[in-house]
Amino acid sequence: MATAKSSTQLVINGLLNENPIFRLALSMCPAVGISTTVMNGLLLGVAVLFVQVCSSCTIALIKNFIHPRIRIPTYTLTIATWVTVIDLVLSAYAPVAYKAMGIFVKLIVAFAIITMRLEVFACKNTIGKSFFDGFGMGLGFLFGMVTLGFVRELLGLGTLLGHDVLGFRPLLFFALPLAGFFCVGFMMALYNYIEIVFNRTKKKIG
């Protein structure tokens, strides 16, 4: 029972408290460059989720055999292997989306968030816990990407997942790739604001 609770906590932690995009401010490049539509955000989010979960499990599995001095290269190579897998799979089964995401799928290998989770969590915990931690982090990233994609697609093109929702384009500016900078900035500020309000109410109750 205790493990079940902590695993939900791990997932929630990745989604909110330590959201990789808005709180930890890691892996910003795709958040700015790719999140122009919900679909793009979703696909890259799923790719990262996959790589994160797989490499977390792999490292948790072999953590006892890794010499501490070569742990970082081991992490990098593990991630690179899984990224190659997802890269080949995506290019075979979703060639159109793969082309839209361009170089970013291959660049998952350099995303700081994955290495950081391996270093901070997976190399010290059991495979089950690492799975949920990786899942939470990946889900947090996916959530961030989809939220950004939602806001940008709705405001920029007036569509959602390609379907016309609003019938007009409120602010075409948000469809530009560079509007990602503004979007991420606003979302971070929103997260900060929620935290401030949350702490204030907690203080009042306490």
Added chain:
Amino acid sequence: MGGMNHNKFPAFGIALLAILLLTAGCEPQSRFVKKTAFKGSHDIIITFAAPVDAAWATDTAHYRVYEKPDPDIRLEVASSSLSKNGHEVRLHFQEELNQDQPHMVTVKNIMSGGKSLGTTVVKVKKLYLSFLFSILIGAMLIQNFVFTKYLGLCVFFGTSQKKSTAVGMGITFTIVMVFSAMMSWALYQFVLKPYHLDYLQIIVFIGLVSLSVQAVDTVLRKVNPLLFKAFGVYLVLVIANCIIMAVPLILADNEYNAWESLMLSLGAGLGFLVALFLMSSVRERLELANVPRTYRGLPIAFVVAGLFALAFLGFSGMSIF
């Protein structure tokens, strides 16, 4: 120690330039076609080694022109004319030529002095040195990796708080960038591609990046401990930067040669340095500004970066030469 190092750089630069000029001069062409060049926005000039027959030269059916990346799209030659001495053929096109791409011209059945000299394919491209320069400036400003390709943001926001940190990071990054990009270029061209191991790209490149960071670390520690003290801390951060992975991948995709690769990696490094310097200048002033509490720190930095990106958008579509 420092003075000695400074003396070496100009000599090295001159040697580099000399090699560059040599390679630029040695472009392989057909034996009979001496020179090809773009002239104005609509014309291509082909210079032959000997006078060619006027009747042959003015028939546009003898030329087939396409841009190197798309061989299927044939460019229509509107008219062709021969210069007075019979050496130069000027091909005129209806449409404006995209001079950023090399053009391939098939010259059929060259007739000179009444006898046929066979068919040949020649490449027309901009002067090589200016092409290299345009790659450098392109990677640095027009397609700045930070502001127009949105790469390397984690390190960008992490190290742009102070000017001194920003410059240190930028310089370290440029050095490692050039070093690792050249290594991965060589490995890709001479090992991965001939043996059809393209799918190992990611693993090989990331391994090489870590290796070259380690190598620069070791060499710098021994050769110049003072410099190492100043820049050593940034070396670890280099690995976490997407740009260092992106450049080898772009090089592999575009099939650049050694000089083009050097220029692109140098441009990427310098572009990162420029972006860091600009950003840190603004962020130093932001420290003193009265920013709303929710926007303090990263959120306002993102908005500033967005404004910079808007400014850099002004460079887009610009072509040098």
